[in-house]
Amino acid sequence: MKPYLKEDEWSIIEEGFDQEKHEISESVFSIGNGHMGQRANFEETYSGETLQGSYMAGVYYPDKTRVGWWKNGYPEYFAKVLNATNWIGLQILIDDVELDLNNAKVSNFVRELNMKEGYLQRTFTAELTNGHQISVQATRFVSVAMKEIGAIEYQITPLNFDGHLKVVSYLDGDIMNKDANYDETFWDQVSESAEGARASVTVKTKKLDFVYSSMKETHVFHGEDSIQASSSDTKPKYAESSFAAPLTKGTATTIYKYAANVTNRDHDKNDLLDAARTVLDKAIHKGFSDLKTDQAKVWSEKWQDSDIVIEGDISAQQGIRFNIFQMNQTYTGEDARLNIGPKGFTGEKYGGSTYWDTEAYCLPFYLATADQRIPRNLLVYRHNHLEKAKENAGKLGFTKGALYPMVTMNGEESHNEWEITFEEIHRNGAIAYAIYNYVNYTGDKSYLGELGIEVLVEISRFWEDRVHFVPDKGVYMMHGVTGPNEYENNVNNNWYTNRIATWTLEYTLYALDYLKDTDESLHQKWLNDLQLKGEETAKWVEIIDKMYYPEDQDRGVFLQADNFEDKEIMSVTDLNSKHLPLNQNWSWDRILRSCFIKQADVLQGMYFLNHEFDIETKKRNFDFYEPMTVHESSLSPCVHAILACELGYKEKAYEMYLRTARLDLDNYNNDTEDGCHITSMAGTWMSVVEGFGGMKVRNDQLILNPFIPGQWHSFSFKVVFRGSRLLIRVTQDTVEVINETKQEVDVVIHGETYRINANGILQLNH
Amino acid sequence: MKPYLKEDEWSIIEEGFDQEKHEISESVFSIGNGHMGQRANFEETYSGETLQGSYMAGVYYPDKTRVGWWKNGYPEYFAKVLNATNWIGLQILIDDVELDLNNAKVSNFVRELNMKEGYLQRTFTAELTNGHQISVQATRFVSVAMKEIGAIEYQITPLNFDGHLKVVSYLDGDIMNKDANYDETFWDQVSESAEGARASVTVKTKKLDFVYSSMKETHVFHGEDSIQASSSDTKPKYAESSFAAPLTKGTATTIYKYAANVTNRDHDKNDLLDAARTVLDKAIHKGFSDLKTDQAKVWSEKWQDSDIVIEGDISAQQGIRFNIFQMNQTYTGEDARLNIGPKGFTGEKYGGSTYWDTEAYCLPFYLATADQRIPRNLLVYRHNHLEKAKENAGKLGFTKGALYPMVTMNGEESHNEWEITFEEIHRNGAIAYAIYNYVNYTGDKSYLGELGIEVLVEISRFWEDRVHFVPDKGVYMMHGVTGPNEYENNVNNNWYTNRIATWTLEYTLYALDYLKDTDESLHQKWLNDLQLKGEETAKWVEIIDKMYYPEDQDRGVFLQADNFEDKEIMSVTDLNSKHLPLNQNWSWDRILRSCFIKQADVLQGMYFLNHEFDIETKKRNFDFYEPMTVHESSLSPCVHAILACELGYKEKAYEMYLRTARLDLDNYNNDTEDGCHITSMAGTWMSVVEGFGGMKVRNDQLILNPFIPGQWHSFSFKVVFRGSRLLIRVTQDTVEVINETKQEVDVVIHGETYRINANGILQLNH
Structure with a gap:
């Protein structure tokens, strides 16, 4: 697809209204503040194609699964990010004609996501069916300083007429997820109220008892004159206030809408309306202009720590800032119950909030650009889920240890394809690695004795139970896994998984030794609490010692898995390009049988455990695997870019960088309308900082x-x-x-x- | 579960009404005639748990799949056996109280499936809520002689009162499949009529345009006196006739219901009602008693050819006759468009009608017990689907050859798990093997030149395209398959698949040589029609020559697949029995990693290609694999029983026989309520004839x-x-x-x- 966005250092700008790209823009221009987020839907009615999306962090729904239930041990539910009350809605009637860009002549349309100051602005001129022309400027943001507040300024200026404006400012909680498996509505009514300019809607989820109150107040001005609400009304899950205002040619009529969005994750469920009222009053007291000034200030601080400046390539500059902006919109690290969803607040696809993406790709960004407590909270998140991870291992028949889920919202597994859910267990290694990564980067070894050791021991126990000894060969093996390359399923002895498993054992033993050396009583406490015996650690030493790693001696490379050398070895350049992407053109068995690699696998190990391999080993493996890699995961190119930098492959490094930097801005994968690829954005940052x-x-x-x-x-x-x-x-x-x-x-x-x-x-x- | 059926040589008999077992009995006591079939539902209203089921052979529905659609090349639909118009229904009102065994006191309940004469009979005494006691005898069958006719005799005798009977004799076409993926109804209304004792309902499928007319006529007698219909009525997809009759203590009132069930598979869709009328008139002219006599005669002929008599073990006698009876009820071989569904006419689970079961397990039964044209029609069925099988191979990216589907109704693939659909390709070998089996048994080599060679060549071409050459090792391999043992998925070089592939090539070359030697012009015609060149057959010779077969030299056994020797080798007897069946107790990954085998795999090859292996080789492989086999497929024990017989393992042979012989009668797998395991019944016959x-x-x-x-x-x-x-x-x-x-x-x-x-x-x- 041809880029349709204007290049700019600090803003994403769309000029001209292209209805066909509207849903893509709704994703790209999304705003969020870690607590909530909002796709770039129009405030006014829009009857064209749109994916309305308002999301509250941590509010989810266990949607009954459609797949996998016939295999023992499968999760029954897939946790969905919940599309929630629409708090931005403004119905605009001009001399009784409804403003709807699907029916109006639109000109001078500009949509801008101002990343420097953290707001979305849209200006346009519309000619309605009655010939009336208006110019509109709509500005909105979700406040980082007051995380429960969203604010809108909506300015209408008549260009060729005097007339009447009717505004219906509403909250609509009767929302369905687009991806509901059985077309169910997930929200039940609790209460509504509307009086004058103020209204509220409280809804609760049908399961899990999340309660969400949205309260709004609307202020309307004709020029400087304040207009009072003319009426208000409610229906189930819905509340509105209406205003009638004059429209005078050349004079702006301005609507301010302030919304407080609070949930029982942060407040007692019986006090939600009070909590909303308190924060709403505070926001109104400040007013739109001051709130916006505060927003610019907070964003300025964020950029202070995390900006990347590229001179001489405005497109690259815009791309990297967009990635950093989205990372900061999605996760602020304030709340250890939250994590980084693959679509952030920009869409609902994939469900769940937490993948190994967090540990493997996102953590380095927060380590290097944020206060230490923020990446630490990502570790605490997994510690909080340790009991669930132990239960998960138990469900799959393991007698000990913890297996963290492939996808989760609350610690329970919610992914549903056996070759992933049951087999892509290398994720456990990434969770252990993240502890190392944090300690190594920050030097905060106290985390090991505080929480880290518990997670490490339980993951090590899982690996101990998951390997098996092959007496004939005198080695430990790990059968039936899927490695990071999901284009091989159910393989034996995936090199990366075997290695990250023994690495976990090594690091756990190191951490135990460290505790013993530095705080004998803490060490003893953990041995007792974890009932960790010498036989157990001795077994780990034996597994480390006798683990089998597949290698191709002739080529001098590690083998991705057993039998990899028997595949037909080809290069992506040998393929007719019409076969790409493979996942849209090849049957699954053909993909599996081929040598082609979705994302870094052996090379992921070379990246994580970089210091363990000499440059020649890295080179041989890169030279062998890179040409077979199709990068059909958005997480792949960054690892290749970083290794290419290390190996001095400058062209390759830049090529790989380009594949991630503007993925969503240029809609490379042709799926940005579903939402942006948030977690891979951290990979772009990694490509610059760890690569270049x-x-x-x-x-x-x-x-x-x-x-x-x-x-x-x-x-x-x-x-x-x-x-x-x-x-x-x-x-x-x-x-x-x-x-x-x-x-x-x-x-x-x-x-x-x-x-x-x-x-x-x-x-x-x- | 404790057996609840009475032992009898020729009948299946249930004494006493056990509501909890009713759905199991509905399966076990099913009747069918190859054209249609009917679960043993009650004619009268039953408000307890029941799975109403009436099925017409070859009438199916492409139900939109719930799984797999996100992988390229997956079938969008799963063809479902269609539950169709209920033609048996009789609403019985006695002095205005409805007869419903869920609300009545039931005594003297006996249900009998008379296998010798091919009918179902039920007798019982019921005391209604008003204290009235009646005795009932209900007899029904679907005629083998007149395949579109079903007939019912329903006799009510008041025991303690005189009163009034109202009978509503209906056809109900408003039927849903229990297993509909999206709770859809698959039938649309076409027309209804009801006049006097006669009524008809015509419905059509929402897709594929199957049209089905059911026409019935009801005769009611009080003693000898004929009672006329009192009224008739219709609503969409439904028609009924009502009768009012006196009830006299000690005198039987008898209802005869004759139903003609015709579809546009056999008649022009515009002539369906005429066709139904013609056959219905003929049946009525004959009358119930003569129809039943004819039925006994036809069944006597079937038993003449196919009976097995076991003296000294009445339970085994009953079991084997039940299996033979069900085989003959399911498939008569008259119609080459039909095949042998896994549940026959006894339930709707699994969908599709044709699995490799037909070729691997059912064909031998029909070869040995039926006229040659009947097994031949099973071969013609696959020939008829050859173009679809070529399309199927094309969809998966193959450039040549045919891949027959895992499950089908019309030749298209309708199975939806990638590890089966895309990978369990050994099915293609079974289809080639069936041609050999037919020719070998019957001596009818003319089939090769007539139709067989075309199927053989296209399957051979598929194998040619599916293997790949490994230059380093100088061998051909086949990666990414699932063998007959579905407890290993996506393995490399499954011995059985590799061997059945080269066997196909060998037999195809043999067949070509045979044609060349016996009919040069026919040989030449096929070379031309198939555009078969010398290079192609030369390639087959090379593949035969250089195929790789995994072996364990130390143990002297063939390896089920690459790396099998690295598994933890255990015996089923090493397992705590609470872990069995594995598929209900172990997670899928644990099953896959284990050595445990669902059904004969290497041993399937030893069975098919029995003459190729010396007795010591068979013994070593049997001794190695048999102890690991959990027989969690109903198709497994028969192959083991046959090999055990050959190897002189008498105890093992009998143990294996017992696992199949009364599978449904004793509800071993605890799933008979879904329907009987029809195709595995052929395996029981094989165990006796080929085994003992x-x-x-x-x-x-x-x-x-x-x-x-x-x-x-x-x-x-x-x-x-x-x-x-x-x-x-x-x-x-x-x-x-x-x-x-x-x-x-x-x-x-x-x-x-x-x-x-x-x-x-x-x-x-x-």
Whole structure:
């Protein structure tokens, strides 16, 4: 698809109204604040194709599954992100003709997502069926400073007439999920009220007892004159206030709508309306303009920590900022009960909120750009689900240990294809790895003794139970798994899974030793609490020692799984391009039999355990697997980009970077109307910082190995590291590191260690 | 479950009404005639748990699938056996109280399926809520002689009162499939009529345009006095006639209901009512008693050819006759468009009508017990689907050849799990093997040149395209298959699949040579029609030559698939019995990783290609695989029983026999309420004839190697072979072969050849 968005450093801009792209734009222009989010639906009625979407973080529904139930141990439910009360709605009638861009002549249409200040704005001129022309400017945001508040300013200026405006400002809680498995409505009525300009709707989920109150107040001004509500009304799950206002040619009539959206996740369910009232009053007291100023301020702080600047490539600049913006819209790390859904607040596809994407791809972004407690909360989230993960292992017949779910909302498994749910168990390794990653990056080893060790031990126990010993060969093996490459299912001895399993055992033993060395009583407490005996850890040592790893000695590469060498080895370039993407053109068995790889698998191991392999080993494996990789997961190119950078494959690195950077802006996968690919956006950030920047942390030192694509003048990024914030700027000739904080810091650049003083600057040629 | 049926040589008998077992009985007591069938539902209203089921052979519905659609190449539909117009219904009101065994006191309840004469009879005494006691005898059958006719005699005798009877005799076409994926109704209204005692309902399927007319006439007699219909009525998809009759204590009031059930599969859709009228008139002219006499006569002929007599074990006798009866009820071989559904006419579970069961398990029964054209029609059925099988291969991306579907109704694939649909391709081999089996048994080699060669060549082409060459090892392999053991999925080099593939190539080359030697012009015609070139057959020779077969040299066994030797090898006896059946207790991944085998896999190859392996090889493989086999497919024990017989494992053979013989009568799998396991019934017949009888045909000779289980006095079976019919009777001491025909025949018994003259008897000690 040809790009339809205007290039701009700080905003996403659509000029001209293209109804066919409207649902894509609804996804791309979504706004969110970690607590709630809203697709870029129009406030006024729109009778064209649209996917209305308002989402409240952590509010979900266990939708009865349609698949898999006939196999023992399958989850009965798939937890769906819940589409909830529409709080943005404004019905606009102009001399009794309803404003609806599906029926009006639209011109001067501009939609802008201002990422710098965190708001969505739309301006257009519409000629209605009665010939009346109006210009409209609609601005809205969900407040980061007041997370339960959404605010709208909607300005109508008549261009060729004087007349009458009727506004119906409503809350509509009678909402269905587009992806409901049995066309069920998930919300039940609780109560509605409407009096004057204020109205509220409370609804509750049919299961799980989530209660959600939305309360709004609407202010209407003709020029400076305030207009009172003319009437109000309710029906089940719905409430409205109506206003009648004059329209004067050339004078703006302005509607302000403030909505408080509160749930019983944060308040007692009996106090919801009070809670909504309190926060709504506060927001109204501040007023739209001040709220918007606050919003710009908070976003400015976010950019302060996480911005990436690319000079000389405005398209790349826009792409990377969009990715960072969406990451920050989706997850703020304030609430350890939340996680990073694959579509964030931009759509409802996939269901569930948490995949291994969080640990494998998102964590590094928050480690490097946010306060330490924010990535830590991602770890705590999994600790909170430990009991459920143990239950999950039990359901599958394991006698010990924890198996974290493939997809979850509350810790229970909700994915439903056996080859994934039951077999793609490497996810457990990523959850252990995230603990290492956090400790390694932040140096906060106290987390191990506090919560980490418990998760590590239970995951290690799972691996112990999951491997089996083959006496004839004297080795441990792991049969029947699906690796990160989901284009092979139910294989034996996936190299990555075997290795991440033994790595978990190694790291768990390390963590136990660390506790023993540093806090014997804490160590003893955990041994007791976990009933961890010497035989158990001895068994882990034996498994580490005797694990089997498939290798192709002739080629000098690790084998993705047993028998991989017997496949017909081909390169993606050998394929007629009309066969791509394979998942839309090949039958599943053909995909499985082929050598083609959906996403990094052996190479995922080379990325995670990067320091364990010499450069030649990495090169041989990259050279073998990269040409077979079709990157039909949005999570794939970033790992390839990072390794390509390390191996000096500059062209390949830039090619891989381009595949992620503007995935949604350019709708590469032709599915952005379902929502944006949030978790893969973190991969784009990784491509720049860990790829082009070559950033890693090893032995408590920040390491940089920067290189700059030839297409760019410069790029710069910020990282927080052990209390310092550094701005790293790379040009074609120089590397510059600016310490923006008062704490001196050592940085290793291209192998040399440099000390950068408080507020100091280091500049090197390269 | 404890057996609840009375033992009897010729009948299935239930004494006493057990509502909890009613749905099981509805399956077990089903009646059918190859054209239509009917579960043993009550004629009168029954408000308890029931699965109403009336089925017309070949009438089906493409129900939109719930699974698999997200994978490329999946079938969108699953063809369902259609539950159709209820033609048996009689509403019975006695002094205005409705007869309903759910609300009455029931005594003297006896249900009998008379297998010798082919009818269902039920007698009972009921005391209604008003204290009236009646005795009822209801008899019904679907006529084998007049395949579109069903007939009911329903006799009510008041025991303690005089009163009034109202009978509403109806046809109800407003029927839903229990297994409809989206609770859809599949039938649309066409027309209804009712006049006096006669009524009709015509309905059509919402898709595929099957039109079905049911026409009935009801006769009511009080003693000898005929009662006229009092009224008639229709509503959409429904028609009824009502009768009012006196009830006199001690005098029977009798209702006869004759129904003609005709479809546009056999008649022009515009002539359906005429066709129904014609056949109905004919049936009424004959009358119930003569129809029933004819039925007994036709069944007597069927038993003449196919009976098995077991002396000294009445339970085994009843079991084997039930299996033979159901086979003959399900498929008569008259109509090459039909096949043998897994539930026959006894339920709607599984959908589709044709699995590889037909070729692998059912064909031998019809070969040995029916006229040659009947098994031949099973082959023609697949020939008729050849174009669809080629399309199916094309849909999965193959450039040549035919892949027959896993499950089908019209030749299109309708199964929906990727590991089966796409991967369980050994089914193609069974379809080729059936041609061999037919030619080998009947000696009718003309079939090869007529139709067989075309199917063989296209299946061979599929195998050619499906294997791949591994240059490093110089072998052909077949990756990504599921073998007959569905407890391993997506394996590489399943021994059975690899071998049945090369066997197909060998047999196709043999068939081509045979044509060349016997009819050069026919040979040339096929080469032209099939555009079969020398390079292609040369490639087949190379594949035969270089196919890889996994073996465990140390154990001297073929490996079920690559890496099988790396599994944890255990015996079923090592398992705690509470884990069985595995498919209800173990998660799918655990089943897949385990060594446990659902049904014969390597051993299926030993059975099919029995003559290729010496006894020691068979023994080693049997000894290795049998202890790991859980027989959780009803198709498994028969193959094990036959091999156990050959290997002299008498106890094991009898144990395996018992697992199939009374599967449904004793509801072993606890699922008979869904319908009977029709195709596995053929396996029971195989266990006796090919197992205990040791019957096979080799080099145009009939071979017997009989042995008799110690529990039996004798067993005898009949086989038709090359124009002779032989009765083989085996006692503990003797083998007796009686030639019931005028043609002399040679039989090889325990390695010695004997000639048996026309109507001659051979008796041997053993």
